[in-house]
Amino acid sequence: MTAVIATSALVKRYGRLRAVDGVDLDVREGDVYGFLGANGSGKTTTVRMLLGLVLPTSGDVELLGQRMPRAARRVLPRVGALIEGPAHYGHLSGRENLALLDAAGRGGSWRTRSRRVRAALEQVGLGGVGRRPVKAYSLGMRQRLGLAGALLRRPELLVLDEPTNGLDPQGITEIRELLLDLHRGGTTVFLSSHLLAEVEQLCSRVGVLDRGRLVLQDQLATLTAPTGSTVVHTPVPERVRATLDGRVTSVDGQRVVVRGADPAEVNALLVGAGIPVTALALERPTLEHVVLAAAGTTSDRVEAQR
Numbered sequence: 539m540t541a542v543i544a545t546s547a548l549v550k551r552y553g554r555l556r557a558v559d560g561v562d563l564d565v566r567e568g569d570v571y572g573f574l575g576a577n578g579s580g581k582t583t584t585v586r587m588l589l590g591l592v593l594p595t596s597g598d599v600e601l602l603g604q605r606m607p608r609a610a611r612r613v614l615p616r617v618g619a620l621i622e623g624p625a626h627y628g629h630l631s632g633r634e635n636l637a638l639l640d641a642a643g644r645g646g647s648w649r650t651r652s653r654r655v656r657a658a659l660e661q662v663g664l665g666g667v668g669r670r671p672v673k674a675y676s677l678g679m680r681q682r683l684g685l686a687g688a689l690l691r692r693p694e695l696l697v698l699d700e701p702t703n704g705l706d707p708q709g710i711t712e713i714r715e716l717l718l719d720l721h722r723g724g725t726t727v728f729l730s731s732h733l734l735a736e737v738e739q740l741c742s743r744v745g746v747l748d749r750g751r752l753v754l755q756d757q758l759a760t761l762t763a764p765t766g767s768t769v770v771h772t773p774v775p776e777r778v779r780a781t782l783d784g785r786v787t788s789v790d791g792q793r794v795v796v797r798g799a800d801p802a803e804v805n806a807l808l809v810g811a812g813i814p815v816t817a818l819a820l821e822r823p824t825l826e827h828v829v830l831a832a833a834g835t836t837s838d839r840v841e842a843q844r
């Protein structure tokens with residue numbers, strides 16, 4: 539599997555603060571990678587170092603197999619980026635803004651500019667907004683325009699810093715669908731977020747930053763793989779305990795956790811004993827559990843819910 543982003547022992551110090559502290563990122567081709575961390579944990583600083591906008595204090599960054607920032611001129615035209623609320627000219631239309639951005643960027647002829655701009659606007663669902671100035675756009679539309687800017691060069695890699703920040707639920711859903719669409723088209727997506735739910739719904743691979751340190755990095759499916767136990771919901775939890783002597787590891791209200799990863803077997807035993815079962819499933823940790831276990835004190839810092 540090709541590494542699309544690889545950092546090793548990446549450090550950024552601001553005075554005595556280690557904003558990023560020895561981070562080894564491993565983002566592979568085809569990932570939708572969620573870079574999760576509380577506010578101030580160092581996500582934006584890391585993203586800026588990836589793109590060569592901030593120089594590391596120490597450590598290395600490779601983007602699409604090439605060393606940054608040395609290879610920035612060659613690599614950045616293959617990367618689309620959106621960092622901290624894109625800036626636009628409010629009095630110009632979305633189309634005009636993108637045309638300016640396209641002209642300022644490298645690689646891409648002026649002859650095909652209007653076609654590129656039109657395609658990018660269509661892609662983010664802004665094809666129909668015409669000449670309306672950007673100052674009349676909603677926040678969601680501005681964010682989508684920012685994404686359109688990142689898409690002008692048909693990037694192999696999209697790097698997005700908190701792409702749904704400040705959006706309403708509908709805007710968030712739209713961005714999520716757009717990103718999944720781009721991913722289906724072959725783009726690797728790296729996004730930072732402080733929202734667990736967002737990452738859980740969107741990402742295939744997760745990295746968790748806690749006060750500058752990468753405390754967790756793995757496939758989401760691995761992190762939330764079945765634990766080897768079965769969860770039973772029943773109005774009579776104590777009868778389950780009595781029937782499955784020794785296999786019940788916890789009881790919380792009507793929720794009973796039973797050792798054994800075969801729900802059918804557990805069900806047969808309970809039904810055989812005449813115990814009503816209202817729900818039955820393999821136990822899996824939620825991403826929230828996994829993050830809390832890895833990041834310890836961040837329970838009040840990474841937001842589980844919007």
Ligand SMILES: Nc1ncnc2c1ncn2[C@@H]1O[C@H](COP(=O)(O)OP(=O)(O)OP(=O)(O)O)[C@@H](O)[C@H]1O
Nearest residue numbers: 552555557575576577578579580581582583584732
């Ligand atoms: N230019 C700078 N000078 C000094 N300190 C900085 C600078 N940039 C960031 N920091 C500090 O580094 C730490 C990490 O900041 P960073 O913006 O990378 O975090 P973040 O995870 O992106 O947070 P947020 O979600 O709030 O943007 C913070 O304590 C911040 O105050």
